[in-house]
Amino acid sequence: MRRSLILAVALSAAVAGAANAEMGPGIFESSAAVTPEGQIDKLVMARLSPLGIQPALCSDAVFVRRAYLDVIGTLPTAKEAREFIADPDTKNKRRLLIDRLLERDEFADCWAMKWGDILRIKAEFPVNLWPNAAQAYHRYVRASIAANKPYDKFARELLTSSGSNFRVGPVNFYRAIQNRTPEGIASAVALTFMGARADKWPTNQLAGMAAFFAQIGYKPTREWKEEIVFWDPLNSSAQATNNAPADSAFVPTNSAPQVAVFPHGKKIKLPPDRDPREVFADWLITPQNPWFARNAANRLWSWLLGRGIIHEPDDIRDDNPPSNPALLAYLQKELLADHYDLKRLYRLILDSKTYQFSSVPRSNAPQAETNFGSYALRRLDAEVLIDAINNITGSTDLYTSAIPEPFTYIPADQPAIALADGSITSPFLALFGRSARATGMENERNNKMMPAQCLHLLNSSHIQRKLEQSPKLKAIFESGRAQPEIEEELYLTILSRFPTPDEVKALGEYGKPGKSGVRVKSRDDWLDITWALINSTEFLYRH
Amino acid sequence: MTLSMPLSRREVMRVGLFSAAGLLFGGGQVFGAATEPSPARSPALPPGKIKAKSVIQIFLWGGMSHNDTWDPKPDAGYDYNGPMKKPLATNEDGILISEWFPNLAKQADKYSLIRSMTHRNNGHETAAYLMQTAHAPGERLAYPSIGAVFALFRSPEYKGLIPPYVVLTQPQGRFSEEGFLGPRLKPFATGGDPNAYRFEVEGVVARGITDDRQKKRRELLTKLNTMGNTMAASPQVAAAEEARNQAYDLILGEGRQVFDLSKEKQELRDHYGRHTFGQDCLAARRMVEAGVPYIVINYPGGWDTHKDHFQTMGRQCPQLDQGLAMLLQDLHDHGLLESTLVWCSGEFGRSPKVDWQPPWNGGRNHHGNVFSVLVAGGGFKGGQVVGSSDAKAEEVKERPVYPVDLLGSIYHLAAIDSNAKLPHPMGLEARVLPSAAEGVKSAGLLTEIM
Numbered sequence: 001m002r003r004s005l006i007l008a009v010a011l012s013a014a015v016a017g018a019a020n021a022e023m024g025p026g027i028f029e030s031s032a033a034v035t036p037e038g039q040i041d042k043l044v045m046a047r048l049s050p051l052g053i054q055p056a057l058c059s060d061a062v063f064v065r066r067a068y069l070d071v072i073g074t075l076p077t078a079k080e081a082r083e084f085i086a087d088p089d090t091k092n093k094r095r096l097l098i099d100r101l102l103e104r105d106e107f108a109d110c111w112a113m114k115w116g117d118i119l120r121i122k123a124e125f126p127v128n129l130w131p132n133a134a135q136a137y138h139r140y141v142r143a144s145i146a147a148n149k150p151y152d153k154f155a156r157e158l159l160t161s162s163g164s165n166f167r168v169g170p171v172n173f174y175r176a177i178q179n180r181t182p183e184g185i186a187s188a189v190a191l192t193f194m195g196a197r198a199d200k201w202p203t204n205q206l207a208g209m210a211a212f213f214a215q216i217g218y219k220p221t222r223e224w225k226e227e228i229v230f231w232d233p234l235n236s237s238a239q240a241t242n243n244a245p246a247d248s249a250f251v252p253t254n255s256a257p258q259v260a261v262f263p264h265g266k267k268i269k270l271p272p273d274r275d276p277r278e279v280f281a282d283w284l285i286t287p288q289n290p291w292f293a294r295n296a297a298n299r300l301w302s303w304l305l306g307r308g309i310i311h312e313p314d315d316i317r318d319d320n321p322p323s324n325p326a327l328l329a330y331l332q333k334e335l336l337a338d339h340y341d342l343k344r345l346y347r348l349i350l351d352s353k354t355y356q357f358s359s360v361p362r363s364n365a366p367q368a369e370t371n372f373g374s375y376a377l378r379r380l381d382a383e384v385l386i387d388a389i390n391n392i393t394g395s396t397d398l399y400t401s402a403i404p405e406p407f408t409y410i411p412a413d414q415p416a417i418a419l420a421d422g423s424i425t426s427p428f429l430a431l432f433g434r435s436a437r438a439t440g441m442e443n444e445r446n447n448k449m450m451p452a453q454c455l456h457l458l459n460s461s462h463i464q465r466k467l468e469q470s471p472k473l474k475a476i477f478e479s480g481r482a483q484p485e486i487e488e489e490l491y492l493t494i495l496s497r498f499p500t501p502d503e504v505k506a507l508g509e510y511g512k513p514g515k516s517g518v519r520v521k522s523r524d525d526w527l528d529i530t531w532a533l534i535n536s537t538e539f540l541y542r543h
Numbered sequence: 544m545t546l547s548m549p550l551s552r553r554e555v556m557r558v559g560l561f562s563a564a565g566l567l568f569g570g571g572q573v574f575g576a577a578t579e580p581s582p583a584r585s586p587a588l589p590p591g592k593i594k595a596k597s598v599i600q601i602f603l604w605g606g607m608s609h610n611d612t613w614d615p616k617p618d619a620g621y622d623y624n625g626p627m628k629k630p631l632a633t634n635e636d637g638i639l640i641s642e643w644f645p646n647l648a649k650q651a652d653k654y655s656l657i658r659s660m661t662h663r664n665n666g667h668e669t670a671a672y673l674m675q676t677a678h679a680p681g682e683r684l685a686y687p688s689i690g691a692v693f694a695l696f697r698s699p700e701y702k703g704l705i706p707p708y709v710v711l712t713q714p715q716g717r718f719s720e721e722g723f724l725g726p727r728l729k730p731f732a733t734g735g736d737p738n739a740y741r742f743e744v745e746g747v748v749a750r751g752i753t754d755d756r757q758k759k760r761r762e763l764l765t766k767l768n769t770m771g772n773t774m775a776a777s778p779q780v781a782a783a784e785e786a787r788n789q790a791y792d793l794i795l796g797e798g799r800q801v802f803d804l805s806k807e808k809q810e811l812r813d814h815y816g817r818h819t820f821g822q823d824c825l826a827a828r829r830m831v832e833a834g835v836p837y838i839v840i841n842y843p844g845g846w847d848t849h850k851d852h853f854q855t856m857g858r859q860c861p862q863l864d865q866g867l868a869m870l871l872q873d874l875h876d877h878g879l880l881e882s883t884l885v886w887c888s889g890e891f892g893r894s895p896k897v898d899w900q901p902p903w904n905g906g907r908n909h910h911g912n913v914f915s916v917l918v919a920g921g922g923f924k925g926g927q928v929v930g931s932s933d934a935k936a937e938e939v940k941e942r943p944v945y946p947v948d949l950l951g952s953i954y955h956l957a958a959i960d961s962n963a964k965l966p967h968p969m970g971l972e973a974r975v976l977p978s979a980a981e982g983v984k985s986a987g988l989l990t991e992i993m
Contacts, residue, residue, distance in 0.1 A: 028770065125668060125718055126685040178682070199971065360774060377779050402668075427714070427734075433726045436719055438685050443968055446726045449783040452706060454790035455746030459757075461734075464749055506766040528756070532764040535787075537771030537780055 027500055028543070029358045030057040040352040043327040047371040055373055056358040060085050061497035062543060063094055063356060068496075069380065069542050070304055071101040071350065073110030073417045075388040078492035085497070098350045102343055105146075109418040112142035113383060114303060117435040117445055118192060119158070120176040122422030124403055126438050130225040131407040131421060133165035133172050138420035140169025151296050151340035152285040155193050159281040162230040164221070171229035174216055178438065182210035189213070190263065191440055193284060195295035195316040201263075208261025211270070212280035215256045231275040263291070287336050291316070297331035297345065298322075302442075304349050306376030306542075307369065314442050323370040359543040378542045379447040382432030383416035389463065389534065390415070392493055394472035399424050431456055449540070457535055467527050467534075477526045486526070494533040594922030595884035595956040597831045598693060600839045601867065602675075603889035604715060605667070605847030608907050609915040610895050610936050611856055614658045615641045619935045625853055625897050625905060635926040643860035646868030652926045653871045653880065654919035655992045659930025659939045660888070662946055665909040667847070670890035672718050677946040677976050679983065684973055687722035687965070689950055692975055693837035694728050695966075696959045703834045704789075704798030706731035710839045711823045723967055730839060737804055737822035744802045747793055757795055801833045802826065814869050819843040821866040828873055831883050846889055849906040852897070871919055884921025884956060886949075889914070895936045913939045916949065922956035924992045945984045947976055952989040 034055050036042045048055060058066065064084040068076040076084070087093045101107065121138050123131040144154050161170040174180075177188045186209040187198035198206045217232025230237075233256060260276060261267050262283055270276045284292050295316060302308035309328040310316050322328045331345065338344045349355055359375040362368060369376070380388065386397055397416065401408035401424045408424055416429060422437040432453055433446030457463060467473065476489050487507050491499045499507065507529065514520040521529075533539055610616060615630040616623060617639075630639040633651035640648055640656075647654075664670040669680035675688040687695070694708035701707050710730040714720065721728040734745030743750055752760075765772075774780045793799060804812065804825055815821040823840045830838050842863070848855045867887060874880040892914025893907035913932045919925060930942035954961045954975060961976040977983040 026773075028773070126681075178684075361777060364776075377774070377777065379783075427732065430714075430729070431726070436685070438719075438723070439968075441968065449786045450727060451786045451789040451793075452729075452731055452746070454783075454787045455793065458746070458787070458790055459749045459752070459794050460746045461743060461749060462745070464752070500769065503767060503769060506763075510763060524756075528760050528763055529767075531760060532767045535764050536768045537774070537783065538769065540783075541770075541779075543770060 027497065028059055028062050028360055030059045032057055034353055034357075037353055038348070038351070039330055040327065040349065040354050043324060043330060044352075044354045044372055046326075047324055048368075048373050051363065051365060051367050051371065051373070053362045053365075053368050053371075053373040055354075055362055056360070057353065057356050058358045058375065059497075060090075060093075062359070064097065065496035066375070066542060067094075067097055067101055067350070069384060071098065071110070071346070072104050072106035073113065073381070073384045073387070074106045074415070075391050076496050077391070078489055078496075081492050081496035094356065095351055098347060102346060106415075106417065108142050108146035109415065110384075111145045112138060113381075113417050113419070115141050115145070116420070116422065117437055118440050118442075119173060120422075120437045120440050121172075121420065122176070122437040123401065123408070124423050126178050127176055129172060129176050130165070131401065131403055131405040131423070132225065133175065133227075134421040134423070135407045136166055136169040137172035137176070138169075142420075148341065148343045151335070151342050152292070153340070155292070156281045156285055159189065159193075159284070160275065160277050162275075163228065165227045165229065166223070168229075174229050175218070175227065180218075182212075182214040183207065185213040185216065186210040188440060189280075191314055193295060194263065194291040195298060195310070195314045196263075196291065197315055197317070200317055205261070205263060205265075208267075209263050209280075211257040211260035212276045215276055231277065233272070293332045293335050293340075294328060296340075296342075297335050298328060300342065300345055301328075301331060301349060304346070304355065305372055306378050307372070311370070312442055324372075375543065379449055379540055380542060381445065381447065382429045382434040383419070385432060385540070386426075386428050387415045387417055388539075389466060392472065392530075392534070393466040393470035395466045395470060397426050397428065399426050399429075401425070428456070428462065457540075463531075463534070467530055473527070473530060477523055483521065487529075490526075490530060490533065494530065495536070495538055593958040594882065595953065596882040596921075597835060598689075598837050598884045598886070598921065598953065598957070599827045599831065599870070600690065600837070601842065601885070601887035602671075602715070602839055603842050603846045603863075603887065604671075605845035606670070606889040606891045606893055606909055606914075607846040608848070608852070608856065609658070609892035609910075609913070609932070610907075611853075612641050612644065612860065613656050613915040613917060614932055614936050615639055616895070616932075616934065616936050619895070622897060622899075623895050623935055627853075638926070638928060641860070643856065644864040644868075646864045650868050650871050653875060654885075654917050654925050655923055655927040655929060657916040657918065657929040657944050657949070657989070658913075658932055659942050660892075660914050660916045660944050660949065661939050662891070662911050664911045665891060667890060667909075668718050670909075670911055671715065673946050674888065674890050675718075675720070675950075676722070677950045677983070679977070679981075684967070684971065685719060685722045686973070687724045687728060688718075688720040689953065690730055690837040690839055691721045691724055691728040692954075692959065692965070693957065694730075695724060696963070697836035701834065701836055704793050704796060705801060705830060705833055705835050707835060708837045708839075709733065709830060709835055710841060711826055712736065712819070712843070713841055715841055723973070724965065725968065733802070733826075736819055737802075737826045738817060738819045742802050742804055742822075742826065744799070746790070747799050748802060754795060761791065801829050804829070811873070814865075815873075816862055816865040816869070818862050818866075820862050821869070824866040824870040825873075828870060828877070828879070831874070831879055832877070846893075848893065849898075849908060850903055852893070852906045867917075874920060880920040882921060884923065884953060885919040886916060886953065887918075888916040892936075910937075912937065916944075918949075918989075918992070921953075922993055923952075923989070927992045929989060929992060943984075943986045944989065945986060947983050947985050948988060951976055951985075952993060955988060956993065 034057055036045045064076055064081050068074055084093065084097060116138060119141060121134050123129050123134040158170045158173040161168050163171055165172055165175055174185060177185055183206055186206055190196045190198040215231055215233045217230050217237030219228050219237040221228060235255060259267060259269055270279065283289065298308050298310050299313045302313040309322045309324055310320060334348055335345050354372055357375050359377050361374045363373060390396055396412045399410060399419060403423060410424065435445040438444065476486060487499055491497060508519060510529065511519040511521040511525040610623060611627055617630055628642050630641050631645060631648040632639060633648040635651040638651050662670065662673045664673055672680045676686040678686040690708045697707055708730045710732045712733045712735060714730060714732045720730050735743035771780055804822060807825060812825060815825045820843055827838045827840055844859055871880065874883050891909055891911035894910045898906050898908060913936060930944055931940045933940045951961050963975050965973045965975060967973045979985060
């Protein structure tokens with residue numbers, strides 16, 4: 001069975017290789033022709049065909065790895081990869097895998113991490129959210145994702161909640177903002193929910209929107225670091241103390257603006273009996289609002305495909321048009337038709353052939369990239385990368401916070417993607433460009449490969465120790481199995497695929513020559529091989 | 544060969560990767576120009592005007608007492624001085640320092656003491672941020688530290704293999720040194736212990752991997768890197784490959800020699816002190832020789848002595864004294880003190896009045912109202928005292944020195960324009976130091992010692 005699989009892979013590699021002799025993508029691509037299935041594929045192909053770009057589909061081995069890393073931020077195990085590759089139901093297996101992954105617990109962890117960047121979930125610096133509040137905020141976000149809360153409801157809750165930062169998670173949206181002036185809050189709202197950078201707006205546009213956020217109060221309680229966020233039309237919290245109201249001689253006044261202007265220019269007189277945040281939120285989430293669904297659809301697309309239809313995804317403005325307007329319009333329409341059911345949008349995108357394109361570029365033309373002619377190569381996120389290495393080696397990392405509070409101590413086996421609070425970190429996460437969660441900008445997360453990161457992967461005691469002391473690797477090396485089986489298990493564990501004949505040959509040449517001429521591998525040789533696979537482009541990049 | 548021959552791709556990448564020059568040059572595919580705009584450079588200064596080529600910053604995390612160190616007040620009484628005895632006279636007339644610094648007392652001609660440093664902030668993170676950025680904490684931008692600013696502005700000229708901004712041995716962790724400049728300007732933290740038999744710099748020197756095995760591994764990786772080889776033409780893959788090659792220059796090339804302290808005489812190593820801080824200082828001197836622009840020694844051990852203050856001080860001060868005094872002497876002997884600026888400070892001082900009550904039982908608390916900073920070399924005069932504190936070292940008496948004055952003076956000596964624009968990812972207006980218009984307190988550069 002195993003032999004025949006290797007043969008099958010080798011064969012398909014040979015077939016694909018023959019078809020694309022000059023590119024030699026072999027094992028990474030499927031020989032099946034690309035036939036547009038849904039509307040997404042039709043709209044994407046309509047752009048690619050005139051450019052003369054004929055995309056290829058990725059192989060099953062590439063797909064299983066891609067789907068796990070993209071959908072749940074977790075590496076497939078050797079068993080999961082093996083079973084998927086061997087599954088004969090070629091017609092349905094990719095779709096069924098996506099369905100399964102969307103229901104995994106790690107789905108919520110992975111996407112709460114992503115939203116944690118956008119919503120700036122971090123206990124300290126540059127904003128003091130505080131550990132307990134960061135946990136409450138994250139708990140709310142993760143639970144919303146796990147329950148597949150409609151996106152309009154999610155946004156409205158974040159914008160309109162009142163209560164304690166420790167007990168009502170979403171109120172922390174207003175606390176996780178460096179500049180808590182009405183203008184500062186309005187720019188954070190615009191960035192988060194409209195994908196717009198308000199510093200590029202005319203000043204009166206921001207000022208008009210800021211009026212919606214001029215009546216937010218923050219007041220302390222008798223509990224350390226607790227803060228109540230509430231609608232405060234009389235600006236009473238400006239004088240708030242820990243004393244009972246009767247102790248204070250403060251006379252409230254209402255000096256907040258009475259008129260606000262929606263970002264599209266319509267003025268509104270703020271009703272005195274209604275929290276203006278609600279007035280804004282209701283405008284934001286109406287289906288007629290051009291900003292809201294477009295931003296959500298574009299963001300989700302960019303998170304899965306590595307590039308926004310409007311790029312960058314949080315720089316939506318008239319002079320930064322979408323590369324494929326019909327595609328964005330279609331996704332937007334589907335999101336509305338499904339009543340902001342995000343999981344359906346995930347499924348729609350993930351089931352498309354476009355998502356399954358090979359990552360081997362078909363053309364060097366810049367339009368190939370902006371029109372999604374191939375799957376975008378991206379270095380694994382810091383958290384995903386260390387989790388993958390830990391899964392392979394069966395080790396854990398220590399995550400700590402400089403803030404010594406109980407909420408910052410976490411179980412040793414917690415995966416990095418499930419870390420709630422950006423202040424809980426490790427040197428590895430910082431080195432590999434985890435988001436600083438200061439501004440909520442997408443580009444705060446940096447996945448560019450830098451020499452210091454190479455040093456760490458190639459030669460640090462941190463990684464070296466994980467390899468040398470790994471119980472999981474030891475079990476593979478000392479399983480008593482034949483060499484090819486060990487090689488196969490290593491490849492499936494690390495790269496989620498079987499080795500190619502060329503690789504088998506290279507592996508055969510590594511180690512000291514034994515009596516019969518066959519090279520015998522010491523434990524160090526196996527460690528070197530593992531080390532090499534972990535340092536390969538294929539491992540380090542989503543592809 | 545013609546003179547107009549363009550830089551080879553390899554050379555361009557070298558400039559653009561380890562150094563942060565990519566930021567300044569626009570960076571091609573490494574960084575999109577939209578996200579990393581170039582700062583307005585200060586008008587080019589002739590190399591002769593750069594007095595401080597390298598900086599060694601010794602950061603006394605937690606906040607070191609000024610009373611018990613460089614601003615002793617022997618007449619303040621037991622409630623202020625506890626068990627401290629008579630201060631020591633130094634080799635400069637009229638300058639006294641505490642009994643814990645006998646070696647520094649012999650070197651007073653090489654350094655000056657600022658005794659009127661003030662920012663009135665008593666929070667660790669915010670005060671550490673103030674001391675290393677001079678920007679008010681809690682503004683909407685998270686500014687980069689002075690080390691990251693050095694790395695940014697020195698990168699175009701700096702060609703060394705070692706990253707331009709190095710921390711011995713652990714980062715502070717409580718504030719992001721690179722600020723909004725992004726991870727490329729993060730300090731390179733060496734890890735390891737320079738006082739160990741072998742200084743294992745994380746990623747550069749690994750335990751148990753011989754050069755032979757490194758080379759064998761590298762060949763194996765090249766063979767097994769199937770996807771990398773298939774997609775070698777992709778700009779992203781090529782950039783990652785270049786990054787890897789540069790890492791190997793450090794692992795297998797000359798870069799790592801800098802960290803090999805066994806190349807120094809045993810006697811010299813003894814003089815620095817056989818403790819982590821002493822050998823940190825020696826490693827810092829070797830990096831200065833290699834041209835590294837900015838080196839931070841995060842003091843291995845804390846100074847946040849709310850409890851057991853005098854015991855902790857009695858243990859740490861002699862090591863600080865030994866290492867720092869030897870560093871100044873050794874830089875001087877190598878002719879490097881003129882071009883190397885050394886400054887040593889915590890984020891604040893400690894309350895002059897000792898807290899004898901339980902649970903402190905003789906501790907000192909945070910004190911940002913006035914404290915002391917030691918500066919030396921790189922264009923700073925030695926043998927001087929700047930400003931003074933009042934009778935009990937509780938408040939500034941004369942000539943306050945604010946963070947913007949101290950950092951401004953360092954930038955001035957390094958010929959970095961304090962008013963230069965920094966590249967902000969959102970293109971926001973951000974300058975190296977805040978201006979007077981932003982309401983930042985300033986009493987002027989330290990011209991009296993420059």
